[in-house]
Amino acid sequence: MAKDKFKEQFAEAAAAAFKAAYPAVYMNTGDEQVFSEDFVYDNLEQPKDPKMGRFAFPVFRYTKLLGQKPPVIATRVATEIGGILNRNQGPVLVSPSAAGGFVNARVDFVSLAQGTLEDILTLESRYGGSDWGKGQHYLIEYSSPNVAKPFGIAHLRTTIIGNALRRIYKKLGFNVVGLNFLGDWGTQFGKMIVAFRKWGNPAMLEENAIENLHGLYVRFHEEVEQDPALDDQARLAFKELEDGGEAVKKLWQDFSDRSIKEFRRVYDKSGIEFDEWLSESMMNEEMDNIIARIEKDGLARLSDGALIVDLKDPLLPPCLLRKADGATLYSTRDIAGMVYRWNRWRFFESLYVVGSSQSDHFKQVFKVVEMMEVAEKLPPEERMSGRVKHIGFGWVKFGEKTFSTRRGRVVYLEDVIDKAAALVKDIIAEKNPDLPSIDETALMIGVGAVIFSQFSVRRQKDVNFDWDIVLNFDGETGPYLQYTHARLCSLLRNYDRRISSAIDYSLLDREEELRVIELLADFPAAVESAARNYEPFFIASHLLRLAATFNTFYQRKDGQGRIDRIISEDETLTAARIALVKAVQAVLKEGLYLLGIKAPEAM
Ligand code: ARG
Numbered sequence: 001m002a003k004d005k006f007k008e009q010f011a012e013a014a015a016a017a018f019k020a021a022y023p024a025v026y027m028n029t030g031d032e033q034v035f036s037e038d039f040v041y042d043n044l045e046q047p048k049d050p051k052m053g054r055f056a057f058p059v060f061r062y063t064k065l066l067g068q069k070p071p072v073i074a075t076r077v078a079t080e081i082g083g084i085l086n087r088n089q090g091p092v093l094v095s096p097s098a099a100g101g102f103v104n105a106r107v108d109f110v111s112l113a114q115g116t117l118e119d120i121l122t123l124e125s126r127y128g129g130s131d132w133g134k135g136q137h138y139l140i141e142y143s144s145p146n147v148a149k150p151f152g153i154a155h156l157r158t159t160i161i162g163n164a165l166r167r168i169y170k171k172l173g174f175n176v177v178g179l180n181f182l183g184d185w186g187t188q189f190g191k192m193i194v195a196f197r198k199w200g201n202p203a204m205l206e207e208n209a210i211e212n213l214h215g216l217y218v219r220f221h222e223e224v225e226q227d228p229a230l231d232d233q234a235r236l237a238f239k240e241l242e243d244g245g246e247a248v249k250k251l252w253q254d255f256s257d258r259s260i261k262e263f264r265r266v267y268d269k270s271g272i273e274f275d276e277w278l279s280e281s282m283m284n285e286e287m288d289n290i291i292a293r294i295e296k297d298g299l300a301r302l303s304d305g306a307l308i309v310d311l312k313d314p315l316l317p318p319c320l321l322r323k324a325d326g327a328t329l330y331s332t333r334d335i336a337g338m339v340y341r342w343n344r345w346r347f348f349e350s351l352y353v354v355g356s357s358q359s360d361h362f363k364q365v366f367k368v369v370e371m372m373e374v375a376e377k378l379p380p381e382e383r384m385s386g387r388v389k390h391i392g393f394g395w396v397k398f399g400e401k402t403f404s405t406r407r408g409r410v411v412y413l414e415d416v417i418d419k420a421a422a423l424v425k426d427i428i429a430e431k432n433p434d435l436p437s438i439d440e441t442a443l444m445i446g447v448g449a450v451i452f453s454q455f456s457v458r459r460q461k462d463v464n465f466d467w468d469i470v471l472n473f474d475g476e477t478g479p480y481l482q483y484t485h486a487r488l489c490s491l492l493r494n495y496d497r498r499i500s501s502a503i504d505y506s507l508l509d510r511e512e513e514l515r516v517i518e519l520l521a522d523f524p525a526a527v528e529s530a531a532r533n534y535e536p537f538f539i540a541s542h543l544l545r546l547a548a549t550f551n552t553f554y555q556r557k558d559g560q561g562r563i564d565r566i567i568s569e570d571e572t573l574t575a576a577r578i579a580l581v582k583a584v585q586a587v588l589k590e591g592l593y594l595l596g597i598k599a600p601e602a603m
Contacts (some may be wrong), residue, residue, distance in 0.1 A: 003041075004525070005115065006107045009093050010055055010081075011041040014103070017080035022066055026029035031065055045102075050515060053097075053104040054112075060101045070101030078103045109514060113505040116521040120583040121499065125590045128524040133174025135455070136348035139341055140165050143272070146183035147259040147279075148213040151266055153411040153483045154355070157393050160454045162353040163272045163596045164536035165391075172531055176346060180227060182279035184256050185333065188217070190238030192255060193222040193248055194230060209258035235325070242284075242327060256281075270447045271596060277338070286336040287328050290580070291321055294368070295334075297375035311367050319364040323458065334365045342384040349387050351534065356392030356460065361503040366390070376431055391534045393459035399466060417530070420446030423471055424479070428603065441600050445479050448597040452478030455595060476544050478597055481588060484547040487554075488585035489601040492578070495567055499582055500575040507576040511551035516584060519546045523587050527594065536595055550584050 015037040033039055040057060047056040059073045066073055075098040080094050092111035097104050120127045142162020145151045166178040195216035196204075204212040224230045241248045256279075267273070291307065295298050299309050305324030311317075321332045341350055352362060370385040398411055425442035428435055435441060453470040457463060473479045508517065519542065526542035529535070556564045566577045589599040 006092055006521075007041055007044055007055065008037075008113065009085075010044065010057070010105050011037045011218070013081045013084045013093070014040045014057060014077065016084055017077050020084075020580065021076050021080045024545060031152060034061065034065070035226055042072055047099075047102070047104055050518065053092050053095075053106040054518060055105045055107075056099075056102040057105075058102055070448070071098060074098035074101055074103050075431075081105070095262070109509070109517075110505050112521060113508050113513075113517050114503075116476075116517055117503070117505065117579050117583050119387055120520060120586055121579065124586050125593070127587065127590065128527045129171045129173070130524075131173040133172050133348065136174055137345040138169045138174035138176045139179060139345060139347045139350035140169065140352065140353065141179040141181050142166075142353040143267075143274070144181040144183060145259075145263060146188075148189075148210060148217070148255045149259075150184075150214050150410045151263055151413050153396050153413060153416065153465075155400055156396055156413055156450075157454050157459075158353045158355065159267075159270075159272055160596060161391070161393060161459060161536060162351075164184065164455075164539075164594060165351065165353065165531075165534060166273070166275075166535065167594045167596065168527060168531050168539070171527060174348065176275070177347075178273060178275045179341075180274045180277045181337065182256075182260070182277065184252075185280040185284070185328065186330065187234065187238050189228075189241060189252055189255075190234035190236070191220045193237040194234045196251060196255075198225075203466065205254060205258050209255070210262050213255060213259075227474055238327065239325070266417070269414065269417055270451070270597065271444070278340075280330075280333045280337075283333045283336040283340065284328075286330075286340060287332060290336040290339060290592050291328075294321065294372060297372050299368070299375060309368050309371070311371075313367065316360065316364055316367065317503070319368050324448050331361065331365050331368075334361070337369055338365065338369055338384065338388060343556060347384075347387060349389060350384070351389050351391050353391045353393070353586070356394060359390060359392050362390035389534070391459070394462040396463045397462055399464070403532070417443075417447055417450055419467075420450050422446075423467065425469070441603050444598045444600050445482055445603060448478035448592070451596050452481070452540065455537045458535060458537050458597070478592075481543055481547055481592060482597070482599055483603060484551065484603045485585060485588045485599045486601060488550075488581050488588070491566060492585065495574070495578050495581075499579055503576050503579050504572055505576060507573050508580055510553065510556070512549060512556065515549045515578065516546065516553060516580065518581055519549060520587055523591065530594075539591050539594055543595075545590060546584065546591075547588065 015035060018035040043057065045056045045058060047053055057077075059077065060070050062068075062073050063070055068076075078096040078098040081103065085093055087094070092108045094106050094108050094114075123129075140162050142165070143155055143159040145155045162178065166176050170176045192213060196213070199219060200212070200216050204216075220234075237248060241252055260277075291300070294309065295307075300307050300321060301310070302308075303318070305372075306318050306320060307322040308318040311319060319331050320329050322328055338350070341347065341471045348440065354362070358436060366385070366388055369388070373383045373385055421439075421443045424445045425438060428438055428442055428445075453465055456476065469475060470477055471479060473483050508514075523542065523546075526538050530538040554566065566581060567574050592599045
């Protein structure tokens with residue numbers, strides 16, 4: 001990973017300080033590791049109050065080892081670090097000091113400003129990237145809607161979180177494969193076929209195929225109440241499909257093609273990308289092999305005619321592989337899919353971004369694979385266990401009031417996006433009626449609002465989607481960030497000159513400017529932590545803080561209550577401030593990009 005050079009300097013000095021201050025203890029503890037540079041680096045915190053400095057290193061854990069109270073240790077180490085820094089040339093860290101059980105350190109403001117801004121201005125969108133994942137495949141499955149079913153709000157979150165994770169992991173150097181795994185197999189297709197034959201007609205597939213097919217499916221469930229024989233017909237139809245019957249296969253293929261066409265339209269509109277499309281039906285060919293392999297591993301047994309795997313875990317029910325009528329299941333297809341992906345990509349990790357309601361399902365299939373690998377005594381490098389992860393998330397709550405739909409109770413994602421764009425268009429028409437390409441911009445902002453709503457809380461929490469909240473240009477929203485970005489672009493347009501390379505960074509000496517520069521410097525860490533926790537929310541909240549802090553600086557008044565302008569008569573001061581503006585603009589744009597949001601230059 002790209003290391004923060006200030007942190008590195010602190011860690012190096014702290015390790016040396018321990019050695020100098022406590023030579024005897026250091027020699028004898030057998031705990032050298034906690035005195036090492038790496039350890040200090042990894043355990044550096046940020047002081048709660050930024051005025052206390054940029055880093056805080058807690059020393060509580062050394063109480064026993066060193067036989068002293070934390071404040072005593074902190075003072076001793078801080079003094080020692082101070083001496084070491086003074087001996088080194090050109091210190092970028094200054095005035096380490098003890099505060100309770102912490103050693104705090106400030107960084108030299110000019111070095112921080114210069115180092116950070118120069119990095120951003122030269123790297124631009126590459127700032128915050130790294131080559132952590134070089135040469136490794138990283139799989140991320142997301143979206144995975146079901147064919148012939150509405151692409152609704154239920155798939156909103158997986159699509160948006162997965163799309164963001166794909167971009168984040170790419171930034172960290174991985175060969176990312178963003179995977180859409182369509183649900184296009186299972187007994188429901190038997191029902192769909194029966195319903196289509198009874199009540200459908202080809203015209204229904206020409207337009208709004210998904211909506212029409214869904215209508216037929218709903219009707220099937222109503223009619224089956226009166227006529228249970230329909231269920232038997234559906235089972236037969238699915239059996240026919242599994243056995244490769246031409247006529248049913250053709251119908252099913254048509255359902256699938258039409259649905260995919262509609263899915264693509266929604267993805268295009270919202271800027272969602274994939275590298276690979278797979279589907280449950282594509283796993284059919286692997287089905288016999290995988291079942292044979294599990295049987296050979298001695299893991300399967302028959303129970304009432306069905307084939308199951310006991311998971312030897314009191315919290316998990318057995319995993320069903322094949323029903324008594326011979327049909328395979330969702331789990332079987334997922335196990336086959338895991339093996340397929342492992343064989344094809346030998347991934348560093350493989351994520352399944354799927355709602356937390358499926359967490360038992362994933363525990364089951366992961367467990368089966370682990371049992372297979374153990375039974376087969378595979379060497380560690382041949383095992384995918386531990387590399388497959390279920391990335392769960394909570395529900396999206398769509399208040400009844402906030403969305404009424406002409407299409408019944410289902411909330412279609414496309415309708416949400418269209419509505420967002422329409423509402424934004426009204427807002428722009430009022431605020432900035434002369435904006436060229438209003439429709440395009442309104443769509444960018446509408447989509448941005450919908451996407452950002454999914455990052456307003458950590459993924460395990462539920463999201464309450466409320467139009468007034470997600471579209472608030474002054475709230476913690478996508479449009480707020482986009483608006484801030486557009487204002488920065490307009491400042492840069494007004495400046496209308498090349499950004500100077502000889503900047504006097506010491507002029508950026510206001511408290512707000514320091515905060516902004518620190519947030520810019522912390523952007524790479526926010527990206528990394530988003531990746532490590534599979535939590536794009538960390539980037540979202542970092543951007544909100546950056547924008548809010550920048551906006552206080554931007555709106556600052558001078559002693560006489562006049563707006564303190566960024567572009568002023570003072571050329572060198574203006575040049576320095578413009579460099580800061582450019583850096584904030586670049587980081588906002590890149591951060592939004594990582595979340596899947598476009599940053600218009602005017603709005
Ligand atoms: N198609 C499923 C659904 O919509 C989600 C599939 C999740 N991915 C998987 N590999 N099981 O509920």
